[in-house]
Amino acid sequence: MSQYQDGLPQGWAMAEFDDVAEVEANLVEPSAFLDSPHVAPNHIESGTGRLLPYQSIRADGVTSPKHLFRPGQILYSKIRPYLAKVTLVDFAGLCSADMYPVRADIVPGFLQQWLVSPMFTALASQSQSRTVLPKINKRALGTKAVPVPPLNEQKRIVARIEALQRRSSAAKEALDAIPPLLEKFRQSVLAAAFRGDLTRKWREAHPDVEPATELLARIRAERRRRWEEAKPGKKYVEPEPVDTSGLPELPKGWCWASVEELCWDGPTNGYSGATEAGSSGTLTMKLSATTQGKLLLNDSTTKRLSETLGDESKFWLKQGDLLVQRANSLSYLGAAAIFDCAEEPMVYPDLMMRIRVVEPIITALLWRYFNSMACRGWFRANATGTAGNMPKISGAILRRTAVPLPSAGEVEQLLEVVGQTLEVVDAVTEPSSELSDLLAPLNQSILAKAFRGELVPQDPNDEPASVLLERIRQEREAAGDSSATGRRGRKPKQARRS
Template sequence: MKGLRPLPPGWMWVPFDDVVSIESNLVDPRDFPDAPHIAPNHIESKTGRLLPYVTVAADKVTSPKHRFRSGQILYSKIRPYLAKAVLADFEGLCSADMYPLSTWLESGFLLRWLLSDEFTARVSLEQGRTVLPKVNQTALGKINVPVPPRNEQRRIVAKLEALLARSRRAKGALDVVPSLLEQFRQSVLAAAFRGDLTRDWREKNPDVEPASKFLERIRTERRHRWEEAELKRMQAKGKVPKDEQWKTKYEAPAQIDDSGLQALPSGWAWASIEEVCPLDAPVVYGIILPGDDVQGGVPYIRPVDMNSDGTIDFTSMKRTSSSIAAQYQRASLRGGDIVLSIVGTIGKVIVVPDELDGGNITQSSARLRPPEWLSGEYLRLALLSSTLRSQYDKFRFGNAVQRLNIEHVRRLAIPIAPAEEMKFIVTRATAALARAEQVQIVEQRQQFDKFEQSILAKAFRGELVSQDPTDEPASALIDRIRAQREMAEQQQMPARSKRRRETTVA
């Protein structure tokens, strides 16, 4: 046939209408309240798998639906590019947006043809409308089907079912991998901040300075920096302190209540996020009302821009005016800062890239600036760990929208190890997590999808199973099908018309 690719010997191209009956059997759903109801959304795209469904009554169906029989194929005529078709092994009602199909071919063979990329490409060319693409019955009936001999159809179906079953089992096993990987990541982080990951390091390095002494020195230095800054501020106003009373204005970071926190290894200590962050870059939230999106304005990060893998979605990022950003200069970003989401999805963490230096955040996030003595990666990993996540759960509030307030964030407790051990924790944890990141689940799922379509393509080129020269050719099968259809149509004619025709012939 013109415009169609060559087929193996014994095969032939046949119009859809010649081998398939597209049946319309609309009924009132109120007469079938307990019947299964199948709609396009109950069929998985490109797999032929039926998803969970309910009865007509449970679905509150009111408009007319097609009644289908066991053994028919249900094909969705809307959005044909989604390739939704399933072989029903029960009776029920289906959406009027579907075609119940009966075929003189092997049902499994036709089903796989309907799910193939080749058929989908052909039917997509015939779809009408742009808002909701749909293929009508006439257009569908003209699409050609590659028909092999009957016995070869059966061999093809058997081979496809075996190969696809193996593929689906492998894909099913792959589906559980993301949750297993997340469990692995959390176990790595939990071990890191319990001290399990570096237990051997501590045994080899028993004489390091404990974190408690280190933190005490940091706290003392923090107070000294405040006193220096406060004295300069007073002197700039022409004030000369007469005594030490002014030093009592210093507000030390809130003390941590460690009664509900995990036990830490010897040499470790708890510190609040507030005292970890520099005095001149406190923990803050950002812009409350950023206004309209301003082209060329100051970019700001929202939780929706923060991906779960720690990356930023720049495509959706908004910009505010420089005047509004100036009002929230306190939350201005610098490369290396850490942003923690505190409204909605609590606990997303990203490291600010250098290209967002000078950007800002919204009130739905908190900015944390790692000090010189603490690795930003250590802080990031801690914020992602169950050690901190359990504290998010403790402090979160709200019904429809969960949130942490900024004081909660400042009071979060982070385990601090000796300085050298913290470096080793980062090295070991990132190496372990990198192994998990190397497992590309999405790409592997796509490879399975490509594999399934490749074997369908081979099947409909006649390359999946061997041809048997003793098989009856498809042409004989098609002749027989056409004869059977013609006879069935004659039998369905009204008796009166039939009698009139017989009288005329006589």
């Protein structure tokens, strides 16, 4: 118990797990409990003890033996103890054989909070066996340290922890509600932009501006020039105009254009070469670098290939390249970002497509449109493999994508208004996410204070924990508990009296 015994508060004592609790293994055949709740490790939130939605034995199709548990027991997941999956149940049911149903002889809520704490998790992780699927066995668990306050103080500690955790949960719930609301607002801004609503007053103030068809004609001419310059001797084929049947009506002066008309190079799939730990070859981005609809380059969104690509490779990114995710979950399919910075040359993975657009301002317009729900809906409707976990869109689909094109002057105005508005959204999103992330360490600090004896006042009139532990030992002996008689003569470590 020397792992956790220094500085005990007055009236506390240090015990081992087996002194204050017992694993009550009771494997049963699930066929006799088909309508009973079924709790597995994945039904417990890591590090909090919160019970997640679960189903019945019948609904989960359980066939192998499970532990029968009863109300008031603690369910402790012995698999991957570093995940700290521990919950206190108030109902009966069956739990995974990879869990221990625990009877507590001290306040169950107090023991559960200790078992889920970072301090106990560190102790348990030291004794985990196996490397592929670590677990802590019953014997090792039984020797782990448990700080035991007086009984009444245990109750006060649990009440205080639960009150603080309720406030923390309410704060997290409020903070977690912010990003979805902001995303809805972001999408409403983009929808209004590409309906022409955000720039209506600008159009009214500029009735004689040249129509978008003139802008499109210049883009098509420049597209041809660049294509022929890059591919001398090859026959240029004019892209087909957009079939506007079924498309919504656009504001006066706007027109529909296909991605094929607007880009002169691509779409080109990226390259996913071999990589391994310690690779020192070409720097490449991961799919996560563009998942949020903007470029994010850091150690977690980039990696190095085992090989170094030659200078002639078509996969090297250039400033202003537009990247589109051609494969991902439906939520992120088509997510786009502009490549605008990198500390060193880099390439992009096969699950992205790269296009190069004639004018930078049109690149920005496409970027905004690709990240709108209108365009994402088009991608989803035309994706293949939607029944699996990695739907895909092809280069042909991307080329055919119809884009609402305003006049040149209105494009600038649209991008300015959208940019200014979404900057405000981003300014709120990041702090709310950071605050939400801070709540986990806050909850851990609450537990740390609790088990240092700093969360609630000590009462000198409380019965010392040593008396409680002796009573537990005697009650076990009287009940014929072999574990109690086997421990006779060993006294718990008590707090030093000052």
